[in-house]
Amino acid sequence: MLLAMLLTCAALVAPARAAAAREVTYDRYSLMVDGRRVVLQAAEFHYFRLPSPRLWRDVLEKFKAAGFNAVSLYFSWAYHSPKSGVYDFTGVRDVDRLLRMASEAGLYVIARPGPYINAESSGGGLPAWVKTVPGRARSSESGYQAAYREWLHHINPIIARHQITGGGPVILYNAENEYQVNTDAAYMQDIQDQARADGIDVPITTNDCCDGGSWSSTWATGPGAVQIPGIDDYPQSFECANPGLWGPWGEGLTERLRDDIPVFAAEYQAGAIDVGNAGYDKCRELTGPAFMKYFYKNNLVTTGATMFSYYMGYGGTNWGWLAQPNDVYTSYDYGAPITEARRLTPKYDEFKRQGYFLQAVTPLAKTDPLAAPPVDNPALTTVARANPDTGTQFVLVKHADRAATSTDAATLDWAGHRVPVQVKGRDAHVLVAGYDLGAQRLTLSTSELMTHAAIGGRDVAVLYGTSGSPGATILRYGSEPRVTVLDGRVTSTYSGGDLRLDYTHEGLARVLVTGGGRRPLLLLIGTDAEAASFWRTDTASGPVLVRGTDLVRAASVNDGTVRLTADVAAAGEVEVFAPPAAHRLRIGADDVRVTRTSSGSLLGSTRPPGPAPLPALTGWRAHAESPEAQPGFDDSRWTVADRTTTTSPHPPKTLPVLYADDYGYHYGNVWYRGHFTATGAETTIDLNAVTGLRGNYLVWLNGRYLGSAAGGVQADSGDQWTPPNPDPGPGHFAIPSGLLKPGADNVIAVLVANMGHNDDWIADDLRFKQPRGLVGASAGGTPISWRIQGAAGVDPVRGGLNNGGLYGERTGWHLPTYPDKSWKPANPAATPLPPGVTWYRTSFRLDLPANQDVPVGLRFGGEPSPAYLVQIFLNGWNVGQYGGDIGPQREFSVPAGLLNEHGTNTLALAVTAEQPVPAGPGPISLFAYGNVRVD
Ligand code: GAL
Numbered sequence: 001m002l003l004a005m006l007l008t009c010a011a012l013v014a015p016a017r018a019a020a021a022r023e024v025t026y027d028r029y030s031l032m033v034d035g036r037r038v039v040l041q042a043a044e045f046h047y048f049r050l051p052s053p054r055l056w057r058d059v060l061e062k063f064k065a066a067g068f069n070a071v072s073l074y075f076s077w078a079y080h081s082p083k084s085g086v087y088d089f090t091g092v093r094d095v096d097r098l099l100r101m102a103s104e105a106g107l108y109v110i111a112r113p114g115p116y117i118n119a120e121s122s123g124g125g126l127p128a129w130v131k132t133v134p135g136r137a138r139s140s141e142s143g144y145q146a147a148y149r150e151w152l153h154h155i156n157p158i159i160a161r162h163q164i165t166g167g168g169p170v171i172l173y174n175a176e177n178e179y180q181v182n183t184d185a186a187y188m189q190d191i192q193d194q195a196r197a198d199g200i201d202v203p204i205t206t207n208d209c210c211d212g213g214s215w216s217s218t219w220a221t222g223p224g225a226v227q228i229p230g231i232d233d234y235p236q237s238f239e240c241a242n243p244g245l246w247g248p249w250g251e252g253l254t255e256r257l258r259d260d261i262p263v264f265a266a267e268y269q270a271g272a273i274d275v276g277n278a279g280y281d282k283c284r285e286l287t288g289p290a291f292m293k294y295f296y297k298n299n300l301v302t303t304g305a306t307m308f309s310y311y312m313g314y315g316g317t318n319w320g321w322l323a324q325p326n327d328v329y330t331s332y333d334y335g336a337p338i339t340e341a342r343r344l345t346p347k348y349d350e351f352k353r354q355g356y357f358l359q360a361v362t363p364l365a366k367t368d369p370l371a372a373p374p375v376d377n378p379a380l381t382t383v384a385r386a387n388p389d390t391g392t393q394f395v396l397v398k399h400a401d402r403a404a405t406s407t408d409a410a411t412l413d414w415a416g417h418r419v420p421v422q423v424k425g426r427d428a429h430v431l432v433a434g435y436d437l438g439a440q441r442l443t444l445s446t447s448e449l450m451t452h453a454a455i456g457g458r459d460v461a462v463l464y465g466t467s468g469s470p471g472a473t474i475l476r477y478g479s480e481p482r483v484t485v486l487d488g489r490v491t492s493t494y495s496g497g498d499l500r501l502d503y504t505h506e507g508l509a510r511v512l513v514t515g516g517g518r519r520p521l522l523l524l525i526g527t528d529a530e531a532a533s534f535w536r537t538d539t540a541s542g543p544v545l546v547r548g549t550d551l552v553r554a555a556s557v558n559d560g561t562v563r564l565t566a567d568v569a570a571a572g573e574v575e576v577f578a579p580p581a582a583h584r585l586r587i588g589a590d591d592v593r594v595t596r597t598s599s600g601s602l603l604g605s606t607r608p609p610g611p612a613p614l615p616a617l618t619g620w621r622a623h624a625e626s627p628e629a630q631p632g633f634d635d636s637r638w639t640v641a642d643r644t645t646t647t648s649p650h651p652p653k654t655l656p657v658l659y660a661d662d663y664g665y666h667y668g669n670v671w672y673r674g675h676f677t678a679t680g681a682e683t684t685i686d687l688n689a690v691t692g693l694r695g696n697y698l699v700w701l702n703g704r705y706l707g708s709a710a711g712g713v714q715a716d717s718g719d720q721w722t723p724p725n726p727d728p729g730p731g732h733f734a735i736p737s738g739l740l741k742p743g744a745d746n747v748i749a750v751l752v753a754n755m756g757h758n759d760d761w762i763a764d765d766l767r768f769k770q771p772r773g774l775v776g777a778s779a780g781g782t783p784i785s786w787r788i789q790g791a792a793g794v795d796p797v798r799g800g801l802n803n804g805g806l807y808g809e810r811t812g813w814h815l816p817t818y819p820d821k822s823w824k825p826a827n828p829a830a831t832p833l834p835p836g837v838t839w840y841r842t843s844f845r846l847d848l849p850a851n852q853d854v855p856v857g858l859r860f861g862g863e864p865s866p867a868y869l870v871q872i873f874l875n876g877w878n879v880g881q882y883g884g885d886i887g888p889q890r891e892f893s894v895p896a897g898l899l900n901e902h903g904t905n906t907l908a909l910a911v912t913a914e915q916p917v918p919a920g921p922g923p924i925s926l927f928a929y930g931n932v933r934v935d
Contacts, residue, residue, distance in 0.1 A: 022164045024171055024202050026228065029366040030262050030306040031171065031203075033164065037365035039306045039358045040171070042070035042110055043270070043313020043351075046119065048079040049332050050316045051092040051798075051877070052897030053101075055342065058853070059314045060105035061553045062338055065535060066348055067355020070108035070171065072309040073098070074117040075159075077151045078127040079322075082800030083664065084147065087154045091797055095155075099162040103169040110205070110309055111159045112174040115148040115191070116760060120273055120328045122321060122801070123768060124177075124759035128666035131757070131769045134647050138179070138763035140186035143647075149194055156198030165201050173200045174266070175226055178209035178761070188224030203227040207266035208257075229257050230266025230307065235295055236287050240335065241278035243285035246403055246426065252295045254305045263305035268296070270310035270347070271334035273327050277888045283335025289350040289528075290426040294398065296354060297428045301383050301396035304367050310351075314338040317893055320801035320878045321667040325692035325755035326714050329887030330880035340893045341855035341929035344551065349532035353464065356451040356536060361432060363387035367394060377410035380423055392435045393444075397421050398428035409470075412446065417498075419446050422469040429465070437461060439519045441476035443498055447505065450531045453543035456579035456600070458520035460545060464531035465505035471525065473501045481516025485509070486598050488525070501525075510599050522577075522599060535566075545577040549587070549606060550932055557582050562602065564588075567853065568933040571608040577601045588851065588935020609933040612854040614926040615844045617907065621823035625807050625837035625910070628671045628789070629700040629749045635673045638787035639663050648769045650724060653688050653776025658786060660754060660773030665790025668804010669912075670773050672750040674784040680742030681780060685733045688712065688776035692755035694886050696914055697774075698835065699733050700749040702741065705835045706733040708914035712775070714758045714767055724766070728775060748784065750774060751837070751912070753869070754804065795876075802878045806871075808839050808910055814873035816843075816906040829862060829922030833913040838920070840909040848901040855929040856899055858892045858907075860921055867915050873908040874898055883911075883921060893929070 022034045030037045043063050047056055063071055075095060080087050089095060102109050116138050117125035126137055135143030162168035175191045192204050205228040235252030239245060254265040270292075272283040299305055315334030323329065333340035337347035358364060367385035373395060375382055381400040386393045395414065399406075405425030412421045415433045423429065433444035437452050438459035447463035454460075465471045477499055483492040488509025493500045499516070501523070503509055508526040524534075535552035537544055544555045544562060551567035561584040562576050574592065576585055577600070585592040585602050592604035627633050643657040652658065660670045689697045691711025699706045712728025740746060752773050760768035777784060790805035803809045812818050820841045828840045848854050858872065860882055869884030872892060880892040899905060911920055 021167050024164055028259055039365045040070050041068050041355050041358050042072045042309040043068045044072045044311040045314050046316055047098050048076045052895045055895055057101050060101055063313055064105045066352045067359055071102055072110040074119055075113040075155050076125045077115055078123055078125050081127045082794045083129050096158055108171040109169045110172045111170050113155045115151055116177050118177050120324045122324050123757040128661050128757050131661045132647050136765050137760050137768055139184045152194045156195055160199035163202050172205050173202055174205045180208050185224035207232050228261045228264055230264030232267035234269040236269055236291055238272040238275045240272055240274050240283040240286050241276040243282050254303050262307050263303050264307040265305050267311040271312050271336040275327055279888050280333040280335045287335055289346050292350045294426055294428045297430050301394055304385055306365050312336040321756055322801055323756050324759050329889055331889055343930050353450050353531050360451040363390045363392035373414035375410035375412050379408040380410045393433040395431045415444050419472040420470040421446050440521050443474040443476050445473040447471040451536050455577050460522045460577050462534050463525045467527040469505050471503050471505050475499045477516030479516055482514045484512040548572055548574040568606040572606050574606050575601045575603045609852045609931050610849050612848050612931050617924050620840050620842045621820050622826035622840050623823045630703045631747045635787045638789040641786040641788045648771050649765050658774035659771035663788050667801050669806050670752050670790045672788050674748040674786045675745050676779050676782045676784040678740045678742045678746045686778045687731045689729045689752045689774050690771050691753045695753035695755040697752040702739055704739055806910055813839050814908045815876045828920035831920055833917040833920050835913050835915055838911050843904055843906045845904050846901050853934045854931050856894050857927050857929055859925050859927050860890050861923040865917050867917050868911050868913040870921050871910040875906055
């Protein structure tokens with residue numbers, strides 16, 4: 001009976017699945033899905049940097065609306081596995097849900113499960129417990145092999161069930177990350193063998209770095225070779241402090257690696273890490289629209305790449321202890337096209353202009369180099385490609401000297417016509433000729449083509465060019481058509497079958513062409529800014545173009561009504577190009593009054609969002625912490641630290657081994673208590689600790705604070721350039737007279753920060769397996785017995801990276817439920833801080849308007865002190881770190897989901913001061929990054 005039922009169910013679902021199943025193939029030109037060529041335009045997204053699944057959908061919809069057809073996803077092993085054998089794929093870790101959302105958003109997925117991902121994440125995505133596993137990480141050595149196979153056998157089946165071949169979105173599987181650094185072919189091969197065994201049947205790719213020692217060429221056919229190797233390129237460097245740079249790391253042309261595969265820009269720069277602490281706005285400038293126009297278009301036409309993945313589309317937040325300590329701070333905004341608070345930027349506009357073009361003009365998916373048509377000004381040059389089947393040509397017009405900053409004009413001699421072109425400094429245009437634009441024949445245009453669509457029996461095309469530059473568009477007709485200039489200044493001539501339109505790009509010109517043996521054509525010819533105001537969505541009744549609104553997520557056309565799901569930040573015009581039967585417009589629940597324009601579109605106005613005031617943060621209460629520093633503190637339940645061996649390649653300076661990871665404490669602060677029976681001859685406590693960059697440690701003896709020292713960092717011991725330092729993070733603390741109790745128990749208490757784990761970029765174990773915590777301890781040679789305490793277990797909701805081992809964290813002071821009524825009222829900014837840890841808490845109520853997206857941030861006024869480090873907890877979530885010289889950040893994004901937008905929120909600050917400080921952090925306030933209606 002049960003079998004019969006199962007068979008019936010299978011019969012019901014099978015056809016649908018079978019129909020949806022697709023095949024991915026490729027040749028030297030492009031990927032193909034069921035034989036149809038695809039130009040892959042992906043943006044990178046790290047779900048683990050946005051711990052709010054419902055906002056994943058927002059980001060994915062924003063990608064789609066910018067003309068991306070794919071999302072590239074790293075899967076972070078560390079994020080899912082707090083210890084060997086333990087894996088969590090629920091809640092904010094529910095990647096099954098993520099992959100469903102990608103599918104619902106209409107995006108393909110490049111799945112990148114590592115095992116190593118780098119990404120400036122702690123350990124490069126390797127869980128810290130892997131530091132204690134024998135066998136070199138990122139190799140085929142046995143201890144590591146068992147560990148990474150464990151991860152792969154958890155993540156691969158999830159990815160496998162979302163593959164395109166089963167009707168899902170996953171189109172590619174990327175093995176490892178920039179693994180040219182340490183070529184262990186058996187490891188590369190095994191990752192792929194495991195993937196295949198786990199049911200991965202889409203093409204396997206890898207991302208190669210730095211043009212050198214190329215895995216992909218050296219190992220092109222041997223063990224470990226993947227099907228489609230690609231190249232990572234960051235031509236603009238990461239020097240955000242100097243945003244005027246222009247390709248200091250090269251021309252950024254993605255090499256063709258093999259003749260049987262497409263050219264794959266596996267990671268192409270779309271932002272930067274802020275290594276110099278310049279702030280992400282500067283990174284956005286460094287990698288802004290000028291860079292995108294020149295470098296992306298140059299890459300497209302010069303190399304003929306058809307697979308692009310831009311790093312990052314949305315960067316997000318290094319919340320908890322997610323950051324690798326050497327290159328990043330809490331924000332991982334990355335200067336991406338979408339900000340950390342999910343706002344759209346001018347870079348987004350440029351992605352949209354280019355992305356729509358890539359999606360609309362299908363001959364781009366198969367092109368060969370072509371002799372370029374000449375220009376008559378040596379300041380400019382051209383590069384060309386053509387589709388061998390359709391003859392469609394793509395001509396890149398750019399400066400001969402890529403660093404030129406002048407505006408130069410020329411006449412382009414192309415396809416039997418002489419047409420004007422003009423290029424600003426640091427700009428480039430991709431022009432199209434010989435193209436069947438819907439039912440039209442485009443001879444050529446010196447405007448760039450953003451998109452075109454057949455809407456209601458006519459073709460509508462959006463063309464654009466630099467404001468003030470000349471443009472010419474030539475179309476082919478069987479007989480002279482009728483030209484109506486609806487808006488703007490456009491002249492037309494007709495001769496020998498060619499209709500030529502001449503104009504200057506200014507505002508938005510509209511030209512209607514009818515007759516001439518073709519269906520009507522509406523040309524919308526604008527500046528860059530006008531082009532960016534268009535949104536295109538594809539509905540069951542065909543494509544719809546929308547001008548205005550701040551985002552269009554979806555549209556439908558039914559019963560004479562166009563319904564938009566759109567974001568609106570301010571009152572303004574909205575214009576919709578839809579089939580003529582549609583005469584009403586609805587945005588969300590609003591009926592928008594519309595009139596029909598001479599362009600045949602519907603024109604109305606949008607309703608602005610209502611105000612969304614935020615409360616002041618008052619009612620702070622404070623409580624001193626660090627009871628562990630006191631001699632009478634009961635540490636009997638702490639872990640005894642008595643190991644004499646370690647898997648770390650860095651030998652301890654003294655025994656026992658005190659490395660935090662070796663005792664299972666991997667993230668955040670760790671306490672040590674050392675007991676010794678003093679002889680009375682001890683004069684100093686001598687310690688060494690490794691914390692990662694900007695970390696420190698605080699030391700007490702018998703309850704008296706002795707001071708602090710800076711912890712050791714990566715360069716101390718363990719990169720390929722610096723020999724290991726035998727004395728990392730030293731601290732020598734004189735014992736004040738009278739403090740020691742000869743013949744009795746004396747207690748050293750040490751609070752050691754762990755700023756995160758080094759990455760493993762060069763796969764040599766020295767960086768990655770650099771210890772955290774104490775690495776040496778002595779009290780004049782007197783034996784010390786040690787106990788260690790880190791985080792008290794793994795938060796089941798927030799995960800293992802949320803908490804370290806501060807007393808307050810171990811006892812829930814960061815949690816909303818903690819009763820703090822007995823704490824003393826205190827304004828953090830006006831209260832002196834003693835050395836050690838002090839906590840502050842307050843709560844606030846929000847009731848943000850429904851149907852509005854108001855991303856909220858927390859702002860620290862005043863100057864942060866390098867003498868304190870603040871861990872910020874919102875409703876128990878560790879949303880960032882402030883002060884302690886940790887970076888330029890003063891504003892912290894607190895995403896909805898973590899933030900209760902309709903109720904009470906609890907804010908808790910754990911402030912660790914290494915010396916007395918006259919005042920704590922603040923004043924602290926809430927602010928809104930934006931306010932849009934989301935209907
Ligand atoms: C690449 C790496 C990424 C990320 C990027 C810089 O080399 O593959 O994971 O680290 O550099 O942000």
